[in-house]
Amino acid sequence: MITLQNLTKSYEDTTVLSIDQLEIPKGQCFGLVGNNGAGKTTLFSLLLDLIKTSTGEIVSNGIEVAKSEDWKSFTSAFIDDSFLIGYLTPEEYFYFVGELRGINKEAVDSFLEIYKDFFNDEILDQKKYLRDFSKGNQKKVGLIATFLGSPNVIILDEPFANLDPTTQIRLKQLIKKETESREITLLISSHDLNHVTDVCNRIVLLERGSVIMDKETTSKTLQELEAYFSA
Amino acid sequence: MSTSLFKLSRKKFMRAPQLEAKLAIKIIMALVVLYFGSAILIGGIVIYPAISETALDKDAISVINSVLVLIFIFEIIIRYFLQQLPVTEIKSFLLLSIPKKRIIKNVLLRSLVSIYNALPILFYLPISINMYLDDYPLKQAIVWWVSVTAFSLCLNFISFLANKNNKALAGFVVIVVLLYTCERYFETELLRAAGRFFDAVLTQPLWVAVPLSTLVLFYLITFRFLKNNLNLEGALGSKKEIARAGRYDFLDVFGSNALFLKNDLRLILRNVRPRNIVLMSFLFLFYGLIFYTTPQPQFGLVFASIFISGGFLLTYGNYVPAWDSEYYSFLMCQNISYKKYLDSKFRLMAFAVITSTVLSLPYLYFGLDVYLMILAGAFFNIGLGTWITLYGGMLNKQPLQLNVKAKAFENTQAFSGKQFLLILPKMVLPVLFFIIPATLLGSEEELNATAGLIGLGGSGILGLIFKNQILNLMVKLFAKDKHEMLKAFTQK
Numbered sequence: 213m214i215t216l217q218n219l220t221k222s223y224e225d226t227t228v229l230s231i232d233q234l235e236i237p238k239g240q241c242f243g244l245v246g247n248n249g250a251g252k253t254t255l256f257s258l259l260l261d262l263i264k265t266s267t268g269e270i271v272s273n274g275i276e277v278a279k280s281e282d283w284k285s286f287t288s289a290f291i292d293d294s295f296l297i298g299y300l301t302p303e304e305y306f307y308f309v310g311e312l313r314g315i316n317k318e319a320v321d322s323f324l325e326i327y328k329d330f331f332n333d334e335i336l337d338q339k340k341y342l343r344d345f346s347k348g349n350q351k352k353v354g355l356i357a358t359f360l361g362s363p364n365v366i367i368l369d370e371p372f373a374n375l376d377p378t379t380q381i382r383l384k385q386l387i388k389k390e391t392e393s394r395e396i397t398l399l400i401s402s403h404d405l406n407h408v409t410d411v412c413n414r415i416v417l418l419e420r421g422s423v424i425m426d427k428e429t430t431s432k433t434l435q436e437l438e439a440y441f442s443a
Numbered sequence: 444m445s446t447s448l449f450k451l452s453r454k455k456f457m458r459a460p461q462l463e464a465k466l467a468i469k470i471i472m473a474l475v476v477l478y479f480g481s482a483i484l485i486g487g488i489v490i491y492p493a494i495s496e497t498a499l500d501k502d503a504i505s506v507i508n509s510v511l512v513l514i515f516i517f518e519i520i521i522r523y524f525l526q527q528l529p530v531t532e533i534k535s536f537l538l539l540s541i542p543k544k545r546i547i548k549n550v551l552l553r554s555l556v557s558i559y560n561a562l563p564i565l566f567y568l569p570i571s572i573n574m575y576l577d578d579y580p581l582k583q584a585i586v587w588w589v590s591v592t593a594f595s596l597c598l599n600f601i602s603f604l605a606n607k608n609n610k611a612l613a614g615f616v617v618i619v620v621l622l623y624t625c626e627r628y629f630e631t632e633l634l635r636a637a638g639r640f641f642d643a644v645l646t647q648p649l650w651v652a653v654p655l656s657t658l659v660l661f662y663l664i665t666f667r668f669l670k671n672n673l674n675l676e677g678a679l680g681s682k683k684e685i686a687r688a689g690r691y692d693f694l695d696v697f698g699s700n701a702l703f704l705k706n707d708l709r710l711i712l713r714n715v716r717p718r719n720i721v722l723m724s725f726l727f728l729f730y731g732l733i734f735y736t737t738p739q740p741q742f743g744l745v746f747a748s749i750f751i752s753g754g755f756l757l758t759y760g761n762y763v764p765a766w767d768s769e770y771y772s773f774l775m776c777q778n779i780s781y782k783k784y785l786d787s788k789f790r791l792m793a794f795a796v797i798t799s800t801v802l803s804l805p806y807l808y809f810g811l812d813v814y815l816m817i818l819a820g821a822f823f824n825i826g827l828g829t830w831i832t833l834y835g836g837m838l839n840k841q842p843l844q845l846n847v848k849a850k851a852f853e854n855t856q857a858f859s860g861k862q863f864l865l866i867l868p869k870m871v872l873p874v875l876f877f878i879i880p881a882t883l884l885g886s887e888e889e890l891n892a893t894a895g896l897i898g899l900g901g902s903g904i905l906g907l908i909f910k911n912q913i914l915n916l917m918v919k920l921f922a923k924d925k926h927e928m929l930k931a932f933t934q935k
Contacts, residue, residue: 260776264926284778294933295773297706299713301686301843311702312777339686341713343846361778 213365219268221254221421229254229421231268236399238364240356241391243412243429244346244401245437250418251377253291254403256369259399260289261313272365288313289367290360295319295354298343305342306360314360327356330382347374355383359390367399372407374389380407387411405441409434452869476558480565486874495577502643504574504587509638515594518562518620522602523720526559535540547669551600551662560599563592586648590641593654593814600661604668635807661765661831704788704794710766712757714845717766720758724795727754728802729819735809741881742874743898744813748820749804749828750875755795756824756832757869763788763836765843766889775929779917785833789914796821819900823873826906830913831872835865835926839915840931876902 214236221229229251234331236242244252257263259270261277269276275283289295296304303324310320334349342350351374358366373381384407391398391411402408409429410413417425417440425440426431494503536546539909575581605611626632644650691708694701711717728749734747750757759766767774774784800821807814881895906913 260774262770262772262929263924281780284780287776289776291772294770295776297770297773299709300706304709308706309700309777312779314778341686354808 213240213274215271217268217271219258219270220266221251221258222266227266227421229258231255231421231422231423234416234423234426236397238397239391239395240410240414241387241396241398242400243415244399244418245403245405245408245415246401247441248419249420252418253369253420254421255400255418256289256291256367256399258289259367260291262291268431280312283365285361286438287365287367288360288363289369290351290354290358290371291367291369293347293350293354296350299341301341302345305353306357309357310360313363316363322359324356324436327386329372330356330379330386332379348376348379352379355400364395365399369401370403372402372404384411405437406433409437414436417424449552473797473807480561483562484565484569487566488573491570491577503577503639504570504579505642508641509635511591511594511641512637515598518595519598519615520560522559522598523605523615526557526599526602530665543670546668550669551603551665551907554599554603555596555673556598560596563595565676567591567595576765582648583645585653586644587641589669590644590651590654593651593658597654597658597661600665603665604661626893632637637792676840698792700787703784704791705832707766707787707791710845716843716845717759721755724754727751727757728799730754731803731806731809731813735806735813741892741895742878744816745820745874745877745895746870749754749824749870751806751817751822752796752799753824753869756792756828757866758794760792760829760832761836761866762839762843763792763833764928765841765932766845769845771932772826772929775925779926781921782914784913785917785921788833789829789910792832794824796824796829808921815896816899819877819896819903820873822900822903823876824903825871826868826903828903830906831865831869833917837928838865839923840928842932842934872902874898 216231216234218233219229219231220227228249243344244255246252254263258265259272259277261281261283266276269278271277272283273286277283290329297308298306306320306324307317310316310323315323321370324331328336331352335345335352338345343354345353351371355368358368371383375383387398388398388411390396398412399410400412413429415425415427415429415433415437417437427436490507491503494506498506537543542624571584574587575584606617626635640650640653689704694704694708711721730750731747734743741748764771800817803817804814805816877895877899878890880898881890881892883891884894885891
């Protein structure tokens with residue numbers, strides 16, 4: 213689904229990301245871990261063409277993301293709160309995103325019905341603009357909006373951060389359900405090793421911009437990661 | 444504390460991204476301030492002698508006194524819209540061990556050191572000096588200056604209290620309108636009574652106690668207000684509004700573009716800054732009242748027509764992609780092509796021009812010629828003005844915070860020299876499109892207005908005919924600039 217070739221990103225003389233080759237097959241739940249400054253967000257930003265590559269290329273579903281904008285039709289993402297429109301109510305935001313992905317109001321309403329539990333009665337019908345919601349609730353809106361319109365590629369940067377424990381667990385269940393029900397290529401970065409090893413079937417560990425571990429998730433993965441991070 | 448605050452703001456400036464651009468802006472703004480400052484200063488110097496010469500039967504200072512109220516009203520309007528009060532910067536100091544009282548005192552005193560409080564020195568002081576030179580005793584000149592200054596500084600605190608409060612503004616406007624109608628139709632002379640007060644100050648200096656105690660009173664009220672509200676829920680926090688569920692379904696007639704029009708409408712209605720700017724753009728509709736009631740050369744009328752229909756372009760339009768800067772990376776990932784995005788912005792601006800043109804129908808009163816000129820100007824604005832504006836907006840690499848008042852002189856976000864240059868073609872091109880055909884086809888004495896109108900309107904129609912080509916060109920420029928824009932917009 214997504215192929216990276218000779219990818220580097222540098223600012224002046226410091227290279228912040230350098231990946232020779234990486235392939236993410238269709239339907240994989242791909243987990244990215246690493247300490248601050250390892251290059252996780254940089255990688256995701258490159259995948260979304262939010263920043264320019266220094267060298268190399270990224271091909272998503274046969275489309276080179278830096279050259280064409282056709283990848284937008286099957287990709288959705290939530291990186292940070294700049295992915296929300298502060299002056300909209302959550303409903304309006306969902307309708308807006310829905311309409312961009314060709315889904316009408318009624319379909320959005322029935323879509324939201326499914327996630328009622330996840331919202332925990334704190335999101336819909338609140339008569340509040342998104343900018344007035346707490347960080348955690350804002351995040352709920354942004355995360356659910358990425359599933360609107362069944363995109364094939366979903367990119368979530370730190371989806372578990374800022375969420376309350378209940379919602380973290382619900383998010384895990386939700387991700388598992390979504391990935392089982394249809395073929396989604398899901399990319400997640402996280403500092404929460406427990407969660408990320410729980411939901412992802414492949415873990416890639418970045419250190420200073422390079423891949424230093426790339427494994428299918430097994431029962432031992434969590435221990436290995438913990439060993440690495442405590443070293 | 445003041446010095447450390449000053450150091451902080453200096454660091455904030457020196458370490459800001461795009462320092463060069465900001466420096467250039469500061470320099471331009473310094474020139475603007477210098478210009479207005481010297482204009483006001485010169486006004487202050489010449490007004491007294493000028494009135495003495497023209498109105499021989501009256502005392503110059505009492506003529507000035509009678510219009511002081513109007514100056515105050517004007518001042519408070521300017522302050523309401525533009526003055527940014529240094530409240531929010533205080534947030535980080537609340538937890539330090541500095542007594543709250545001292546923080547508030549600092550805020551209030553610092554608010555006095557503002558460009559908006561230069562008026563007493565630049566304008567009133569020269570008048571008072573002139574009074575002294577004109578045989579008024581020194582004491583009277585000083586007392587007059589002190590009273591006027593005290594009132595002017597009261598306005599500083601009033602704008603503190605009314606900060607961001609639309610009800611206060613509405614109340615103020617209602618009072619002014621009521622006073623005006625009383626004055627005009629019932630001869631109550633309330634406004635003139637205020638002028639008499641300043642006359643009285645001259646004859647009985649003890650009256651100076653009134654403005655001084657008013658000033659102290661307002662200082663104390665503001666102090667108490669801040670003391671009670673200096674917490675995250677009060678003056679420091681952003682107000683939580685109750686969301687109005689505007690569906691704007693009437694816009695659905697615009698088909699697939701309705702989505703963006705609706706969103707832009709919400710952006711304008713729900714955020715302080717665009718709302719103020721759009722309100723300002725309405726004022727452009729009244730430009731005609733100045734232009735059409737005084738004799739003008741032909742090109743002056745062209746200007747007027749461009750202003751009347753293009754107020755929105757000249758104000759809101761200049762920052763067009765920047766209004767979306769808060770969620771720009773989101774938009775760049777959504778399933779929306781650059782072409783559609785730019786097209787939607789084009790339609791928004793065209794929609795605004797059409798609205799202004801319809802609203803300007805009353806100008807038919809000044810004759811069909813005048814309105815035809817407005818129409819021709821509107822065609823230019825839709826066909827070409829929109830694209831020039833959009834191009835100018837794309838050059839702007841400064842993010843905009845939506846729900847924050849614009850800081851007029853202290854910090855102009857989103858303003859660059861290049862952009863400033865792009866206002867020129869919006870003014871000069873229409874004049875050329877009008878004047879060239881009008882001169883070529885006109886006789887030596889008279890311009891051929893019809894040819895001019897066709898030239899001006901035709902240029903806009905040509906722009907519409909080649910809309911797709913222009914749009915494609917814009918898309919290329921836009922795509923080339925995308926990353927640079929993203930980078931700039933994500934830096935705060």
